[in-house]
Amino acid sequence: xxxxxxxxxxxxxxxxxxxxxxxxxxxxxxxxxxxxxxxxxxxxxxxxxxxxxxxxxxxxxxxxxxxxxxxxxxxxxxxxxxxxxxxxxxxxxxxxxxxxxxxxxxxxxxxxxxxxxxxxxxxxxxxxxxxxxxxxxxxxxxxxxxxxxxxxxxxxxxxxxxxxxxxxxxxxxxxxxxxxxxxxxxxxx
Amino acid sequence: xxxxxxxxxxxxxxxxxxxxxxxxxxxxxxxxxxxxxxxxxxxxxxxxxxxxxxxxxxxxxxxxxxxxxxxxxxxxxxxxxxxxxxxxxxxxxxxxxxxxxxxxxxxxxxxxxxxxxxxxxxxxxxxxxxxxxxxxxxxxxxxxxxxxxxxxxxxxxxxxxxxxxxxxxxxxxxxxxxxxxxxxxxxxx
Numbered sequence: 001x002x003x004x005x006x007x008x009x010x011x012x013x014x015x016x017x018x019x020x021x022x023x024x025x026x027x028x029x030x031x032x033x034x035x036x037x038x039x040x041x042x043x044x045x046x047x048x049x050x051x052x053x054x055x056x057x058x059x060x061x062x063x064x065x066x067x068x069x070x071x072x073x074x075x076x077x078x079x080x081x082x083x084x085x086x087x088x089x090x091x092x093x094x095x096x097x098x099x100x101x102x103x104x105x106x107x108x109x110x111x112x113x114x115x116x117x118x119x120x121x122x123x124x125x126x127x128x129x130x131x132x133x134x135x136x137x138x139x140x141x142x143x144x145x146x147x148x149x150x151x152x153x154x155x156x157x158x159x160x161x162x163x164x165x166x167x168x169x170x171x172x173x174x175x176x177x178x179x180x181x182x183x184x185x186x187x188x189x
Numbered sequence: 190x191x192x193x194x195x196x197x198x199x200x201x202x203x204x205x206x207x208x209x210x211x212x213x214x215x216x217x218x219x220x221x222x223x224x225x226x227x228x229x230x231x232x233x234x235x236x237x238x239x240x241x242x243x244x245x246x247x248x249x250x251x252x253x254x255x256x257x258x259x260x261x262x263x264x265x266x267x268x269x270x271x272x273x274x275x276x277x278x279x280x281x282x283x284x285x286x287x288x289x290x291x292x293x294x295x296x297x298x299x300x301x302x303x304x305x306x307x308x309x310x311x312x313x314x315x316x317x318x319x320x321x322x323x324x325x326x327x328x329x330x331x332x333x334x335x336x337x338x339x340x341x342x343x344x345x346x347x348x349x350x351x352x353x354x355x356x357x358x359x360x361x362x363x364x365x366x367x368x369x370x371x372x373x374x375x376x377x378x
Contacts, residue, residue: 039226169358
């Protein structure tokens with residue numbers, strides 16, 4: 001950040017009075033520009049025991065598989081964000097959302113919420129940011145080709161929890177930078 | 190937002206190509222300025238069955254009682270944010286955090302996470318944004334003088350759940366603007 005988005009003047013980076021961490025402060029109008037973590041919301045959609053995954057058509061991790069998820073927008077709830085992302089990325093409708101994983105991705109300042117959800121029907125297809133949408137049985141999950149560690153975590157939790165039929169919410173802090181690649185050898189979380 | 194914080198030029202407000210909602214876009218460098226919901230994290234600290242509350246020394250709702258909570262910062266987890274806010278507002282240390290309420294405050298584009306927590310000791314005092322810190326037994330909770338509906342919800346859930354000794358996470362969407370005042374007559378959620 002180089003300029004104030006209120007008045008267009010240059011900003012400095014220092015600790016405001018009464019604060020304890022540096023912020024961008026306008027040299028002209030003294031507006032303080034706070035930058036805070038972003039929320040990512042998504043779904044783990046289930047249909048007759050199979051999980052819906054999307055192959056990414058955009059960077060990062062183009063060509064790898066993920067759950068439908070994306071940035072929460074102003075003026076919506078976390079559940080509505082998860083439902084909207086599922087509709088946008090997979091043209092799919094979901095219901096019975098239950099909060100399943102809450103992950104703090106500390107190095108990238110994101111909070112990711114994944115909901116377990118029932119996929120309503122088989123009417124789905126690739127959205128603009130998706131190359132392909134597919135339902136996977138457990139034995140067909142492309143573990144080597146998953147886009148993100150958080151997605152792998154959610155899938156692993158789901159298949160573990162399914163044995164008992166109980167799906168407790170998982171709360172995870174990831175303090176290390178996200179891994180670029182996910183190896184099969186790497187499966188224990 | 191009037192100016193680009195990257196190059197200082199004027200911005201326009203329109204739907205970017207491939208997007209479906211208006212954003213502030215720089216007329217010069219085409220940078221797209223996304224604005225997303227903020228996360229608020231806090232604690233419901235318990236000590237021998239009593240709850241720690243803070244009387245606010247700042248607006249909004251100055252002079253009203255609240256739980257220690259505030260904006261999550263970049264580079265921290267949600268739990269660390271809740272712990273830090275408790276330390277900053279009440280000079281108090283907490284442990285054994287359990288996620289208890291997840292509230293989407295849709296009209297103000299905030300997501301609030303409140304953790305049940307054990308207050309470690311009686312060494313607490315008012316921080317800079319707090320006028321007074323006090324432990325309250327259930328019968329002494331100042332229901333008429335609570336700052337926010339979300340705080341009242343968390344306290345009501347806690348005292349209800351305590352009867353059974355089970356504290357399930359509550360997921361709430363508040364679609365209407367936050368109430369400025371909290372009346373006793375208004376107690377049913």
